[in-house]
Amino acid sequence: MKAGIVGLPNVGKSTLFNCLSNAKAQSANFPFCTIEPNIGVVNVPDSRLEKLEELVNPERVIPATVEIVDIAGLVKGASKGEGLGNQFLGNIRETDAIIHVLRCFDNDNIVHVDGSVDPIRDKETIDIELQLKDLESVDKKLEKVKRAAKTGNKDAQKEESILLQLKKGLEAGVSIRALSISDDDRVAYVIPGQFITDKPVLYVCNVDEGAAVSGNDYVDKVKTTVASENAEVIVLAVGTEADITELDDYEERKIFLEDIGLEEAGASVLIRAAYKLLNQQTYFTAGVKEVRAWTINVGSTAPQAAGVIHTDFEKGFIRAEVVKYEDFVKYGSESKAREAGKLGVEGKTYIVNDGDVMHFLFNV
Secondary structure: OEEEEEOOOOOOHHHHHHHHHOOOOOOOOOOOOOOOOEEEEEEOOOHHHHHHHHHHOOOEEEOOEEEEEEOOOOOOOHHHOOOOHHHHHHHHHOOOEEEEEEEOOOOOOOOOOOOOOOHHHHHHHHHHHHHHHHHHHHHHHHHHHHHHHHOOOHHHHHHHHHHHHHHHHHHOOOOHHHOOOOHHHHHHHHHHHOOHHHOOEEEEEEOOHHHOOOOOHHHHHHHHHOHHHOOEEEEEOHHHHHHHHOOOOHHHHHHHHHHOOOOOOHHHHHHHHHHHHOOEEEEEEEOOOEEEEEEEEOOOEHHHHHHHHOHHHHHOEEEEEEEOHHHHHHHOOHHHHHHOOOEEEEOOOOEOOOOOEEEEEEOO
């Protein structure tokens, strides 16, 4: 699962990517600094994993990860191939969620592609280009579906009505994710289309250090504008975060954060938000050899969770032994949780909860 960082040129995308992945993507004060997408696999910060390590004292610890893609800046006209438009739109189509970076700071030394700072205008520029590209895709699908619908094909007629609804929304400047479509129709007719504006989005307001805690007027305008989108907004001083990641000493980082009024690095907050945006959650395995966080989709069954470890675990699934994270911490080990009657034996229909500590029994 991949989350793509998007935005206009020079809003701080590559600097943010560096903060998240320490991959040191090129970052410079001119448009189209990023041409090929940079990809980083980022550890998901999780204090529960640290607590399990403390209790179990394993040989190694493996955290959950999320893949972050830094995509080239988009400009007006991208849907028609302007700038790096076609490449940008192709790259973003391959991601599962969007991290949209908006410039919310003033700095005369950093040029803006449109000459002035206006995050709402910037957001609309990208929204329009993505909507135009989706409209192009919808029109192509409609051409094919209409022929089948005219023959009386009921499924084609239903798909045609959904596509016409998408077309009407896009022409009105509404992204597909914001349209009122039933879950069943979305699964059957919308998701297979891989429409760009149907992807979940997280807005990152890039501010200066002074606005890192409480935001500023630009941030307030963004929050008001996206209120109807059911999207999360995160405030991040990307330049300051870059300075923090340059510090190797943990205590120095902590002092730096305290000085600007933050309890933890904003990058950590963003990584967890991206993980959630991708509809991911974590379960744990905990033994002396290894304590590990495993990534699964929200709503996964026990056999599906087992299959993340190995396909044989899912095929030959017998049962899962489950201790809630809170009980594992309270009693200090799986064996003590078992003695206290806090270990559950679950079958194939069990829906895994975030934080479950699990042990699988299987037979191949």
